Amino acid sequence: xxxxxxxxxxxxxxxxxxxxxxxxxxxxxxxxxxxxxxxxxxxxxxxxxxxxxxxxxxxxxxxxxxxxxxxxxxxxxxxxxxxxxxxxxxxxxxxxxxxxxxxxxxxxxxxxxxxxxxxxxxxxxxxxxxxxxxxxxxxxxxxxxxxxxxxxxxxxxxxxxxxxxxxxxxxxxxxxxxxxxxxxxxxxxxxxxxxxxxxxxxxxxxxxxxxxxxxxxxxxxxxxxxxxxxxxxxxxxxxxxxxxxxxxxxxxxxxxxxxxxxxxxxxxxxxxxxxxxxxxxxxxxxxxxxxxxxxxxxxxxxxxxxxxxxxxxxxxxxxxxxxxxxxxx
Amino acid sequence: xxxxxxxxxxxxxxxxxxxxxxxxxxxxxxxxxxxxxxxxxxxxxxxxxxxxxxxxxxxxxxxxxxxxxxxxxxxxxxxxxxxxxxxxxxxxxxxxxxxxxxxxxxxxxxxxxxxxxxxxxxxxxxxxxxxxxxxxxxxxxxxxxxxxxxxxxxxxxxxxxxxxxxxxxxxxxxxxxxxxxxxxxxxxxxxxxxxxxxxxxxxxxxxxxxxxxxxxxxxxxxxxxxxxxxxxxxxxxxxxxxxxxxxxxxxxxxxxxxxxxxxxxxxxxxxxxxxxxxxxxxxxxxxxxxxxxxxxxxxxxxxxxxxxxxxxxxxxxxxxxxxxxxxxxxxxxxxxxxxxxxxxxxxxxxxxxxxxxxxxxxxxxxxxxxxxxxxxxxxxxxxxxxxxxxxxxxxxxxxxxxxxxxxxxxxxxxxxxxxxxxxxxxxxxxxxxxxxxxxxxxxxxxxxxxxxxxxxxxxxxxxxxxxxxxxxxxxxxxxxxxxxxxxxxxxxxxxxx
Numbered sequence: 001x002x003x004x005x006x007x008x009x010x011x012x013x014x015x016x017x018x019x020x021x022x023x024x025x026x027x028x029x030x031x032x033x034x035x036x037x038x039x040x041x042x043x044x045x046x047x048x049x050x051x052x053x054x055x056x057x058x059x060x061x062x063x064x065x066x067x068x069x070x071x072x073x074x075x076x077x078x079x080x081x082x083x084x085x086x087x088x089x090x091x092x093x094x095x096x097x098x099x100x101x102x103x104x105x106x107x108x109x110x111x112x113x114x115x116x117x118x119x120x121x122x123x124x125x126x127x128x129x130x131x132x133x134x135x136x137x138x139x140x141x142x143x144x145x146x147x148x149x150x151x152x153x154x155x156x157x158x159x160x161x162x163x164x165x166x167x168x169x170x171x172x173x174x175x176x177x178x179x180x181x182x183x184x185x186x187x188x189x190x191x192x193x194x195x196x197x198x199x200x201x202x203x204x205x206x207x208x209x210x211x212x213x214x215x216x217x218x219x220x221x222x223x224x225x226x227x228x229x230x231x232x233x234x235x236x237x238x239x240x241x242x243x244x245x246x247x248x249x250x251x252x253x254x255x256x257x258x259x260x261x262x263x264x265x266x267x268x269x270x271x272x273x274x275x276x277x278x279x280x281x282x283x284x285x286x287x288x289x290x291x292x293x294x295x296x297x298x299x300x301x302x303x304x305x306x307x308x309x310x311x312x313x314x315x316x317x318x319x320x321x322x323x324x325x326x327x328x329x
Numbered sequence: 330x331x332x333x334x335x336x337x338x339x340x341x342x343x344x345x346x347x348x349x350x351x352x353x354x355x356x357x358x359x360x361x362x363x364x365x366x367x368x369x370x371x372x373x374x375x376x377x378x379x380x381x382x383x384x385x386x387x388x389x390x391x392x393x394x395x396x397x398x399x400x401x402x403x404x405x406x407x408x409x410x411x412x413x414x415x416x417x418x419x420x421x422x423x424x425x426x427x428x429x430x431x432x433x434x435x436x437x438x439x440x441x442x443x444x445x446x447x448x449x450x451x452x453x454x455x456x457x458x459x460x461x462x463x464x465x466x467x468x469x470x471x472x473x474x475x476x477x478x479x480x481x482x483x484x485x486x487x488x489x490x491x492x493x494x495x496x497x498x499x500x501x502x503x504x505x506x507x508x509x510x511x512x513x514x515x516x517x518x519x520x521x522x523x524x525x526x527x528x529x530x531x532x533x534x535x536x537x538x539x540x541x542x543x544x545x546x547x548x549x550x551x552x553x554x555x556x557x558x559x560x561x562x563x564x565x566x567x568x569x570x571x572x573x574x575x576x577x578x579x580x581x582x583x584x585x586x587x588x589x590x591x592x593x594x595x596x597x598x599x600x601x602x603x604x605x606x607x608x609x610x611x612x613x614x615x616x617x618x619x620x621x622x623x624x625x626x627x628x629x630x631x632x633x634x635x636x637x638x639x640x641x642x643x644x645x646x647x648x649x650x651x652x653x654x655x656x657x658x659x660x661x662x663x664x665x666x667x668x669x670x671x672x673x674x675x676x677x678x679x680x681x682x683x684x685x686x687x688x689x690x691x692x693x694x695x696x697x698x699x700x701x702x703x704x705x706x707x708x709x710x711x712x713x714x715x716x717x718x719x720x721x722x723x724x725x726x727x728x729x730x731x732x733x734x735x736x737x738x739x740x741x742x743x744x745x746x747x748x749x750x751x752x753x754x755x756x757x758x759x760x761x762x763x764x765x766x767x768x769x770x771x772x773x774x775x776x777x778x779x780x781x782x783x784x785x786x787x788x789x790x791x792x793x794x795x796x797x798x799x800x801x802x803x804x805x806x807x808x809x810x811x812x813x814x815x816x817x818x819x820x821x822x823x824x825x826x
Contacts, residue, residue, distance in 0.1 A: 036380070039379075066379075066380060066381070066382060067379045067380070068378070068379040068380045069377060069378050069379040069380075070378075070540075070541050072541055072542070073378055073379070073380055074380075077380050082380075083380075091541075138540070138541050139406070139539075139540065139541060139542070140539070140540070140541035140542040141541045164405050165405055165406045165407065165538075165540070166403075166404070166405055166406060167377040167378075167406065167540055167541075169377055169400045169401045170377070170401065170402065170403050170404060170405075172401065173401040173402070173403045174403045177403065179403055264393075
């Protein structure tokens with residue numbers, strides 16, 4: 001027993017040493033940056049392209065990827081110091097507007113959120129057919145927002161359905177197994193459901209349906225204190241992202257293959273997600289920053305959050321345009 | 330891997346429960362079951378939430394397939410949260426009840442009767458955390474949420490601290506080093522369960538109910554992503570969990586082995602005694618008839634006028650042989666004891682007299698008997714049993730060419746009276762240690778020793794609801810420890826504390 005304890009303690013010390021890290025200098029002189037992502041193409045397309053094409057290494061950065069399920073958790077992890085930078089979808093932008101994180105790079109405007117129904121369960125293209133149905137959603141996320149809007153279109157509310165609060169993975173399993181009649185979720189869960197249920201599942205509404213009400217933006221974020229202390233590192237990181245964006249434009253299939261490898265899934269699953277958004281190049285992004293398009297998108301997004309976000313906050317108080325433009329120069 | 334260890338611990342406690350079926354094993358099993366439920370809920374939560382590195386994932390789940398399987402389990406956040414709530418709020422109750430069940434100081438005895446008072450806080454928390462109740466009355470108001478989280482966190486830590494305090498208090502209440510060593514195993518089981526639990530205890534079910542809500546995360550932080558246990562420290566926490574779980578498994582197995590050895594020994598001895606019983610009865614019956622016939626012949630020789638020392642010696646020999654036959658018959662046949670409340674000093678004084686009679690010149694240091702300690706005993710049989718062990722100790726001392734007196738001491742061990750008999754003999758060789766309680770086993774080359782003394786002693790002590798164990802060191806002697814239930818009706822004897 002004593003021997004076993006001794007071995008375990010030695011292993012513990014060894015492991016502790018192996019895992020100690022963070023945003024620090026690695027043995028080959030590269031600065032390690034811990035990057036939080038979500039398991040979809042939209043989250044990984046630019047960062048993986050930058051990693052595999054060697055763009056980050058050129059900037060002296062080694063990227064360490066850590067998977068998360070949602071944006072708020074990524075922000076909580078950044079707050080604790082276990083993550084340096086992260087990718088968030090639309091819903092978590094509310095936290096940035098409220099001052100809890102800064103956006104240092106725009107990623108894309110997505111169309112990944114969707115309300116999906118099952119025909120065999122009596123759900124039709126008319127949102128009114130959701131009345132009395134079992135609907136799964138992820139409370140506090142863009143899933144809840146798009147479901148509420150969809151119900152409002154038919155004059156319904158959450159009281160008219162049997163709503164099940166679930167995590168995104170459970171929603172996918174429940175829809176695939178037919179335990180739910182409908183759900184509100186996001187990509188790639190939405191694609192998995194559509195793919196696994198054949199012709200039975202269909203999209204009742206998505207971000208485009210409500211494009212007049214909000215912009216479903218995805219961004220790269222950082223803690224304000226980290227941004228202040230690591231301005232040059234952030235600029236270098238954005239340079240790596242820009243290079244990744246440009247590499248994807250020229251080698252889309254190759255990048256899809258790389259993302260599939262990181263996600264541990266097949267090429268076709270990731271390939272199906274390529275239509276989730278309009279993927280910009282660095283030149284297009286810089287151009288849209290300069291002509292004010294990006295700022296107006298963030299304005300629309302902020303307005304879409306209504307009273308859930310601080311409407312008095314100015315866009316440049318939480319979006320670091322200077323990092324994006326400096327990285328382009 | 331952590332999951333595997335927790336599952337193993339639950340299985341071992343389950344086997345322990347099936348074998349023991351007593352209050353302690355029930356509480357140990359319930360503690361393990363609630364810990365298993367708690368850890369299972371947390372692993373499901375982390376699998377769904379993400380944020381751990383690949384290496385941490387290996388430490389927690391082993392195979393990535395297991396993590397993915399857990400991630401895609403269909404359940405509402407309310408169901409998952411309540412699984413965690415059940416484990417989180419019941420474990421402190423069961424571990425505290427288990428600690429009390431191992432303890433015998435006055436407060437522990439009182440709490441065994443008033444156990445339901447300890448259930449008030451866990452039940453209250455379980456009511457508060459029922460998903461619809463939580464959603465309606467707790468979640469909408471951040472300050473109430475914060476208060477509920479800190480309230481539950483406070484009482485569960487107090488319960489865990491109380492469990493540890495109870496075990497430490499009990500440990501220091503034990504005066505005998507032998508029983509202290511045995512108690513460490515029990516402490517190890519409870520301590521390992523408490524350590525694994527304490528590492529994950531901050532995981533409040535509210536974090537799961539509010540899975541994607543930033544309010545909770547922002548105000549209270551996500552437990553498993555807090556800076557204190559991130560990266561290397563997180564791995565250290567995992568490793569500590571493994572060590573604690575493994576220690577718990579080891580402790581339970583050791584405890585189980587002691588119990589199984591005891592039961593196995595009892596069964597084996599009973600079988601050997603039964604096997605010997607039929608043959609010995611026939612032998613005793615035949616021999617007694619021969620002895621009685623011999624005595625009749627001696628009487629006739631006396632009537633014929635023959636007198637002399639040789640005839641007196643022959644008569645004495647026949648009487649002794651008859652007495653030994655009767656004692657042998659008594660030892661091998663099933664007997665009943667008549668238990669009365671008697672002072673332990675009465676039993677011991679009788680044992681000393683019998684030892685002196687059986688072995689004239691025996692040296693026993695028996696000073697300082699405690700007064701006013703009663704036991705339920707059949708004085709005649711119990712004193713006979715103790716005298717057998719005393720004589721055995723003296724013979725062992727002599728065979729080591731020593732003449733130090735055999736030490737006889739009495740002490741109180743919680744609800745038990747502990748009688749210690751220590752000799753200065755050669756010690757019992759390892760190969761003989763498993764056999765000394767067997768009927769007709771003797772290591773002494775003597776015509777007067779039939780190897781029934783220790784078997785008889787053990788049988789009688791067990792009939793007094795007691796137990797006897799020994800510790801031996803070669804060349805240093807052997808110590809027998811006899812535990813008898815204490816009969817504590819002081820008012821009957823007029824004794825005062």
